[in-house]
Amino acid sequence: MTDEDLVFQSYGRCCKSTAFFDDFYARFLASSAEVRDKFSNTDMSAQKHLLRAGILNLVLYARGLPPTKLKALGESHSRQRLDIQPHLYDYWLKALLDTIGAHDDELDVRTLAAWGKVLRQGIEVIRAAY
Ligand code: HEM
Numbered sequence: 001m002t003d004e005d006l007v008f009q010s011y012g013r014c015c016k017s018t019a020f021f022d023d024f025y026a027r028f029l030a031s032s033a034e035v036r037d038k039f040s041n042t043d044m045s046a047q048k049h050l051l052r053a054g055i056l057n058l059v060l061y062a063r064g065l066p067p068t069k070l071k072a073l074g075e076s077h078s079r080q081r082l083d084i085q086p087h088l089y090d091y092w093l094k095a096l097l098d099t100i101g102a103h104d105d106e107l108d109v110r111t112l113a114a115w116g117k118v119l120r121q122g123i124e125v126i127r128a129a130y
Helices: 003-016 019-031 033-038 044-062 068-076 087-102 108-128
Strands: none
Touching: 003 019, 003 044, 003 087, 019 033, 019 087, 019 108, 033 087, 044 068, 044 108, 068 108, 087 108
């Protein structure tokens, strides 16, 4: 199986666990006051649904889809709009990898490394639009 296949299947297992997105945001918000400030006026239940699709966009980009959706996320997160500074993606990545580790009961070192590679590729597209 390719790294991209391992990630796709792992994401399927994560999405089956209903607490996955709650746990991600608990970790992400706990990681930094700057992150908490950004979400101070956000309806977090809606945000959890948006993130489910957002992560899928990163996964599909790694599987060869054009970066159209990621470029749009780059625009919405850029300095003119949400103003998500580039270093905040490091908190996002760590929170997500930790959450995957807690929810995917079939995770192994190769799949976790594959996740890191896949997510970093997509994050670079979003961050590059800052
Ligand atoms: C690759 C990582 C990320 C993905 C896939 C992602 C995905 C999304 C999506 C799909 C939306 C809603 C649609 C949109 O506004 O374009 C959104 C909104 C938002 N994101 Fe991100 N995001 C990421 C990283 C971050 C980071 C690092 C922060 C920093 C705190 C952040 C803060 C926000 C905020 C504040 C909103 C708007 C919330 C609101 O409507 O009140 N995002 N994100």
